[in-house]
Amino acid sequence: MTEKRKIEVPVMADVFAKGQKPEYLLWVGSAGAFDDRYKKVIRAFVKILTHLKVDYAVLGTEESSSGDVARRAGNEMLYQMQTLTNIDILKMYEVKKIITCDPHVYNTFKNEYPDFGGNFEVIHHTQFLQKMIAEGKLKIDSNLLKDKTLTYHDPCYLGRANGEYNAPREVLGAIPSTLKEMKRNKSQALCCGAGGGQMFKEAEKGDKEVFMERTEDVLETGADIIVTACPYCMVMMTDGLKYKNKEDQIKNYDIAELIEQTLEL
Amino acid sequence: MISTIVFALLLASAIGLFTYNVRKITRNIKLGKDIDRKDNPVKRWLLVFKVAIFQSKMLGLPIAGILHLFVYAGFILVNIEMIEVMVDGLAGTHRAFSFLGKFYPIIISATEFFALLVIIGCVVFLFRRNVIRLPRFWKPEMTSWPRLDANIILITEVVLMTSVFFLNASDYILQTREYGHYEQVGSFFLSSFFVPLIQNLPSDSLVFIDRACWWLHIVGIMLFLNYIPYSKHFHVFVSFPNVYFSKLDPAGKIANMPSITREIKSMLGKPVEPEETTDMAALSFGAKDVKDLTWKGLMDAYSCTECGRCTRVCPANITGKKLSPRKVMMDARDRLEIVGKNIDKKGKDFTDDKSLFDFISAEELWACTTCNACTNECPVNIDQVSLIIEMRRYLVMEKAAAPGELNAIFSNIENNGAPWQFSQQDRLLWANELYINEK
Secondary structure, eight states: OOEEEEOOOOBHHHHHHTTOOOSEEEEOHHHHHHOHHHHHHHHHHHHHHHHTTOOEEEOGGGOOOOSHHHHHTTOHHHHHHHHHHHHHHHHHTTOOEEEESOHHHHHIIIIIGGGGTOOOEEEEHHHHHHHHHHTTSOOOOOOTTTTOEEEEOOOTTTTTTTOOOHHHHHHHHTSSSEEOOOSSOGGGOOOOSOTTTGGGSOOOSOSSOHHHHHHHHHHHHTOSEEEEOSHHHHHHHHHHHHHTTOTTTOEEEEHHHHHHHHTTO | OHHHHHHHHHHHHHHHHHHHHHHHHHHHHTTSBOOOOOSOHHHHHHHIIIIIISOGGGGGSHHHHHHHHHHHHHHHHHHHHHHHHHHHHHHTOSSGGGGGTTHHHHHHHHHHHHHHHHHHHHHHHHHHHHTSOOGGGSSTTOOHHHHHHHHHHHHHHHHHHHHHHHHHHHHHHHHHTTOTTOOOOOOOTTGGGTHHHHTTSOHHHHHHHHHHHHHHHHHHHHHHHHHGGGSGGGHHHHHHHHHHTOOOSOTTOOOOOGGGHHHHHHHTTOOOOTTOOOOGGGOOOSOSSGGGSBHHHHHHHHHOOOOOHHHHHOHHHHTTOSOOHHHHHHHHHHHHHHHHHHHHHHOTTOOOSOOGGGTSOHHHHHTOOOOOHHHHHOTTOOOHHHHHHHHHHIIIIITOOOOHHHHHHHHHHHHHSSSSSOOGGGTTGGGTTOEEEEO
16 A cells, blocks of 8 residues: 655755754755756655655755865865855754765765865765665665666766775665676776766867767666766766667666665655 | 996996986975875875885786786896995905805895896887887877887896896806806806807806996996986886875865965955965965976876876776876976976076976866876876866966856856756755655
């Protein structure tokens, strides 16, 4: 007997006004807020949080760019303005733990915000899901993907930048399915081509787009689903599959969406 | 007696010239800005053992890694014999260490074994570079000088090591003939295979070969030592400190610019800590020239041995863009050498009208995805990304010369807090009409 229930996403200002301090702040990120494809990922992850009865809230309209792209594109002034403003808001709400689906946000919050007095426990959503599975709170006994082959694309800012290769793989391991690695994986994984500001500009002159090169790695595995864990990688891999005319055969999902599907949330 | 004097003079001038050139390089590295890399000595030493001494990152490419280990270990261990050569040269003795008795031939045979490893390694390397022509050795930045430099190094090492075999073989034959001062010290395993080649020569010819090889070896080493500071081969010295002074933060962390934080705080109307001062001299943004990089950034440039592993994994380079992380490092060194020569010739305050931007183009800098594949790959922990970011900072903050699309996202972030042109008030629209299936 399933029943549809509307989710009211808790907003920090409201929750805090009631004198409550949620355990986690979910940092949605600009892609989660505005990119149509990535909104689905945030919605999926919020469903999982609701399903797990996690005590969380979002900043909503008080959230702003983390500044990651400004810093990497060389605009340190803008980066520091974003950083100092964001830290003020986070401190105002006495935030201790931050979950985000964006490895770029994860990286700058975890490694760069402390230089400005912003010390938070920062958790990438794949790490959060791994923890929930390890603690037995999240169980996936669906056969939905049992006959499917998955391949996982390591986001640079989760993998090489922060050494997190296991969490996403452990989560995928908990979903009945087959995982096939690309020839370039983990620390050797090829970038999707979007980091460091590339997402927002034309690529420099060359023979090929980086995402096409990476899409070829995906095609080589013969996987049915390419799994990502980063908004940039999501856009790039989607484009790659489109240009290769493979979008009907191969699907591109974030790890959170796979959990959403297998749990039928 | 004369030969002792000649030897001593040669040795003194070789060491003197080498010291002079190393001091120049040290001075050049010190032109960089200060950065604290003295924290956490235990972690740093462990890194030196793992990455520099045991070359853990070289094995990412197993063939090159193992052969390099041959050459590296071989060259160090063969130089045990160099100690004896030095003693012989200075004291006028012959095989001064032969007092070790029956251990002596074992030690010499062992050094011969390592000499053989060096030769095998170098010959295969020459083959890979010049015959197989591995793509990473033929990228555009591998112009005639870098290619020649690599071949000079490899051929010199082969010649130096081969001389050891002929030296020992002729010596052994002379021993068996009980010729002159060639006393019986025993046979050496590998050079005994060279014995038949020269066995029928008269004794005075063998003495000539022995002496010629001895001088070739020692003078060759002295010349090679003094070639190294002009060559990419300088990595044999500087890669150890370079690994020690590695960035210990996660690769994703970009160096902060605390110099501007105070300004930003006052712009935002935030209280400023009394210890936060604005150093106007430090308020240049990013790197225009080598002096704007940190000394570690400059040490990186001298540590690069142009192996091209970074470029081989660079997504921009793989897809045909102009960016090559190796070229960026080679350019930094070339520019630093010019700045150093200017100082030598025209005094330390002289500046020419050139900068790093005469070597590295904006097109290269903007092609980087900051994916850290290059830094992850570099066997001596060079940080190519930080140089690229510093030069981008200069372009953006000093020259307002970011590509148009990036300027657009900067103003979007400034105005509405997102790279896209959406209102901050719409940041929660994604949460509308969201339902969950409850079981």
